[in-house]
Amino acid sequence: MTVSPFAPRGTKQDVEEGASFAPKFDRDGLIVCVTTEKASGDILMVAYMNEEALRLTLETGVAHYWSRSRNALWRKGDTSGQVQSVVEMRTDCDQDAIELIVEAGGDGKACHTGRRSCFYRKVERAANGSTKLAFTE
Amino acid sequence: MTVSPFAPRGTKQDVEEGASFAPKFDRDGLIVCVTTEKASGDILMVAYMNEEALRLTLETGVAHYWSRSRNALWRKGDTSGQVQSVVEMRTDCDQDAIELIVEAGGDGKACHTGRRSCFYRKVERAANGSTKLAFTE
Numbered sequence: 001m002t003v004s005p006f007a008p009r010g011t012k013q014d015v016e017e018g019a020s021f022a023p024k025f026d027r028d029g030l031i032v033c034v035t036t037e038k039a040s041g042d043i044l045m046v047a048y049m050n051e052e053a054l055r056l057t058l059e060t061g062v063a064h065y066w067s068r069s070r071n072a073l074w075r076k077g078d079t080s081g082q083v084q085s086v087v088e089m090r091t092d093c094d095q096d097a098i099e100l101i102v103e104a105g106g107d108g109k110a111c112h113t114g115r116r117s118c119f120y121r122k123v124e125r126a127a128n129g130s131t132k133l134a135f136t137e
Numbered sequence: 138m139t140v141s142p143f144a145p146r147g148t149k150q151d152v153e154e155g156a157s158f159a160p161k162f163d164r165d166g167l168i169v170c171v172t173t174e175k176a177s178g179d180i181l182m183v184a185y186m187n188e189e190a191l192r193l194t195l196e197t198g199v200a201h202y203w204s205r206s207r208n209a210l211w212r213k214g215d216t217s218g219q220v221q222s223v224v225e226m227r228t229d230c231d232q233d234a235i236e237l238i239v240e241a242g243g244d245g246k247a248c249h250t251g252r253r254s255c256f257y258r259k260v261e262r263a264a265n266g267s268t269k270l271a272f273t274e
Contacts, residue, residue, distance in 0.1 A: 003267040016250055021260050021268040034171050034180060041178035043171060046234040058262050091270065092255035093248055097183040099256050111230055113153055118229035119236050123158050125195050130140040131158040133228070 005058050006051070009095075016093050024096040025051060030066055033098040035110070037117075038087045044110035045118045049098065061086050063100055081106035142195050143188070146232075153230050161233040162188060167203055170235040172247070174254075175224045181247035182255045186235065198223050200237055218243035 007020035015022060025031050030048040037044050049057065053064040053073055063084035067074040077083030084102035091098055104110055111118040120137035144157035152159060162168050167185040174181050186194065190201040190210055200221035204211040214220030221239035228235055241247055248255040257274035 003265050005262065005266055005268045007268075019258075019270045021270055032169055032183060034183060036180065043173065043180075043236055046169060046171060046229060058260070058268065059266070089260040090256040090273075091258060091260060092183060093250050093252075093257070097255075099180055113230050115230075118234075119227040120230070121156075121228060123195070123226040123228060125142065128140050129142055129196070131142045131144075131195065133156045133158055136227075 005055055015095050021091065022095055023054060023091060023098070024094065026096075030068070031096060031098055033065065033100055035063065035084065035100045035102055037110075038101050038103050042117055043119055044084075044102070044104065044116070054098065057086060057100070058089070063102060076110075077105060080109075080112075082108065082110060084110070142192055152232050158228065159232055160191060160228060160235070161231065163233075167205070168233060168235055170202065170237055172200065172221065172237045172239055174247075175238050175240050179254055180256055181221075181239070181241065181253070191235065194223060194237070195226070200239060213247075214242060217246075217249075219245065219247060221247070 007022040009022045023031050029050050033047050033049050035044045047065040048068055050066040053066045056064040063076045063086060065074045065076060083105040086100055086102055088101040109116055115137045121133040121135055123131055124134050125131050144159040146159045160168050166187050170184050170186050172181045184202040185205055187203040190203045193201040200213045200223060202211045202213060220242040223237055223239055225238040246253055252274045258270040258272055260268055261271050262268050
């Protein structure tokens with residue numbers, strides 16, 4: 001019999017210092033996930049998971065997300081081939097965020113724009129307070 | 138005169154391929170921010186910014202956040218001394234997430250639990266599907 005991977009939320013002490021995985025989903029049933037690339041350490045993307053996506057990610061070792069724009073479960077790489085193999089999953093102090101450390105499959109381009117990372121622009125600020133984005137990829 | 142650092146949201150093409158910084162705040166007026174440490178490349182924390190926090194971060198070069206638990210603007214380090222100096226700010230393809238690359242001040246312990254990073258536990262899964270958290274820091 002398969003056991004639920006999620007524990008109920010306990011006290012602040014339990015959540016922060018305990019060994020039970022009790023992720024906190026927001027009022028839309030989602031938790032934010034930062035996905036980093038094992039080889040480079042770079043952030044590839046920020047996405048969201050619902051309970052099912054998180055459970056499937058744990059079960060299969062392959063990153064699943066919840067697409068807020070398509071309102072659908074999304075196994076990363078199903079259409080693009082860029083399957084993400086999970087090397088390690090982490091959670092933060094209050095367990096309302098997930099970090100996935102992955103090996104990126106396919107051509108390694110995690111971003112739908114065809115880039116390796118979604119964070120391909122840096123914000124530059126001029127002396128007068130205006131900003132512009134500079135491309136890094 | 139100081140110019141607004143934020144551009145209006147344009148088309149998908151503008152947002153993804155343009156040079157205008159047009160961050161998307163959610164229905165609570167917040168944008169998620171992943172803060173990484175320059176020296177190690179590690180994720181220190183995931184937090185949220187409202188428009189004012191993001192503007193102040195740009196203006197001062199020091200990380201400001203919005204505390205959802207305290208409902209207050211929060212200049213990181215004001216009470217702890219762990220001021221974060223921004224080395225670089227990035228945004229993602231759809232500009233609904235921020236990455237801050239920082240140098241951590243004070244004792245460098247970004248997490249309120251006294252650890253360097255909030256992501257101090259990894260999720261381990263047993264064959265029966267149960268999970269537990271293993272401390273890395």
